[in-house]
Amino acid sequence: QEEVYDVVVIGAGGAGLSAAIEIKGAGASVVVLEKMAFIGGNTLISGGELNAPETWIQEKLGIEDSIDLYKEDTLKGGDHQADEKLVTVLANNARQAVEWLRDTVNVSFKEDYLMQFGGHSVPRAAYPQGGSGNELIGKLGAKAEEMNIPVRKQTKAEEILADKDGKVNGVRAVDKDGNEIIFKANKGVIVATGGFGANVEMRKQYNSEYDERYMETVQPSSTGDGIIMAQKLGAALVGMENIQTYPTCNPATGILSYVADTRFNGAVLINKEGNRFVEELERRDVISKAILAQTDGMGYLIWDTTIKNNSHMDDYMEEFNQLVAQGMLIKADTIEEVAQFFDINVEQLKQTIEKYNQYAVNGKDEDFNRRGEIIGLTEAPYYLQKVTPAIHHTMGGLKIDTEARVIDNEGNPIPGLFAAGEVTGGIHGTNRLGGNAITDIIVFGRIAAESVLK
Ligand code: ADP
Structure with missing residues (x-):
């Protein structure tokens, strides 16, 4: 069985859905593969708050903030181990990410309240109604449906495919009945499979401290699939030992x-x-x-x-x-x-x-x-x-550049392969600040969409 799209997105969490909405909005065809019976991943069970400086809410509350201060807090929060270029992109695009959620995805935010998570100099986390990722995923899912984006649940990506020149051109997946489906991707594949917090073996492989003694806040689906699949194509990893x-x-x-x-x-x-x-x-x-x-x-x-x-x-x-x-x-x-x-x-x-x-x-x-x-x-x-x-969160993952291109072990982008969200590394250094995961997934989900269509 084979299906053909411009882009295949793996993972229907916040990063994958944001990317898919942008791709479809630009007029290209896209499919989202989701291994679970429901969409949302860890985005769904998160508080849904996202940091952004200079938003309309900060203005309303009279809170002084700046892109630079946000960037500084984020770099410091990760012990200056993050890739400064990626943090700059995060900070520069954060305000637009909240506005995009509000205006394009119809997410409703508390208008007179911001959260101040640990490590932040000022309150800057926008608070979705209900204080839950439910508001985000509900609205992202509804938007995807309205745009007729196929979201294929219980369809697990097992292998990222490439042609003889190494250009990524599809995904091999298995549906709930065990049928193999080849999803061809004319333009490229976006990996948005989330972290590996629920994969004890993988945790131990990269940081022996985090063995089975630890309980988990994360969805059981956080098993690092995207990292493992991309590694087979030579993808470089960064910060894998940084587990939060x-x-x-x-x-x-x-x-x-x-x-x-x-x-x-x-x-x-x-x-x-x-x-x-x-x-x-x-x-x-x-x-x-x-x-x-x-x-x-x-x-x-x-x-x-x-x-x-x-x-x-x-x-x-x-x-x-x-x-x-x-x-x-x-x-x-x-x-x-x-x-x-x-x-x-x-x-x-x-x-x-x-x-x-x-x-x-x-x-x-x-x-x-x-x-x-x-x-x-x-x-x-x-x-x-x-x-x-x-x-709670795995800071490490696939090495990407500022265009969300996955970088290989020689330092070159792997043609046709992009990644966004918790599956990537380098943005949060040793420690992710509260409210920065959602900013990360929306900012880089949208950038991955733009890049794959270039
Ligand atoms: P992010 O916050 O980076 O968007 P999430 O944890 O919210 O990450 O979402 C990741 C999604 O990817 C989850 O819904 C998860 O079930 C899905 N996923 C993980 N591995 C696979 C896979 N191999 N095939 C399809 N979907 C996957």
Whole structure:
């Protein structure tokens, strides 16, 4: 069986769908192959927020930001190990990416709110309605459907094909009934298969730390297929050892906790002894390591009703109720009660909070120099949540250039082969900042589309 298109896109996450929409919009034919029975990948289960400087929302909120500051934060967040050229492209195209989502894909964003993830100098993450990748994938999927883009679910790409001169010209895939289909690509193939966080063997191959002891936040489909397939054509890899854990996940399941995002609105991180141990708005890798070094490898977030009201906790009531049912979260009228539930040192915790509340009054955190506003814990009821890190993002992957062309081991672009999204490496260095994955997939998904049609 054989089908012919201008472009074949592998993976129907945020990167693949963005690329396909741009390709079809430019008048070319495109098919998207998706191995799962549903679209969306990790984009779907993400919070959906994306960073961009100088947006209409920043303007409305009077937040001063710049492309350079965003670029600097991103480079610094990755220990200056990222490819600066790629980060420049990311920063230069971020605002257009949010506007494209708003105007072309009809994604609806909160107009009066931005998130400030760890490592960012100012709030700059646009927040899609509901605070979930559902809004993004729902709208990207609807747009693809409206444009009559075939999205072939349960169709797994197994091999990227090339002609005798090495020009990539198609994909061999297998559908759910086991039938082999050759998808010919006249112009090229875009790899958008996401990361390899769910592939324990591959994790261990590149970084022995991240073995089976770690739980995962990611979809089971994140098995690094695109990396493995492109490697067979000589693709170079970059930064494969850089694997990110998300610091505040559900210790029962590994699932990333959005309720714990109260951290960005003021929640305080403590340990079983009732002490703080890290700045709450530090980078993900720093907080993760710090939590793992505490008793039982667990951290505890505590917040009060003021912080709750500042946050978007109410968007995540389903998760909230589940956490309560699992004994991972307690809400009660006093600090004693919430602390006792987790057998936390009550006296020490009360002292910690008393001190912290004084920092809030003085406007300075003398212990960890917490950035942003410091909010005292004073208003009952109180909330206390148990959290631990889990594998979240693989920063490494296929080496690409600023045109999203996949680069081979000799440093040359592989003709006809492009990649975008988590499958690529080099954009986030050693550590990806929150809100930068979605910016990455939209920016480079669109660039890959432009390049493949050149
Ligand atoms: P990104 O954020 O980079 O877009 P996602 O994780 O959101 O990445 O999406 C990647 C998508 O690619 C997922 O839906 C995943 O199921 C799909 N995928 C991964 N490997 C294959 C494969 N071999 N064939 C088809 N689809 C794949």
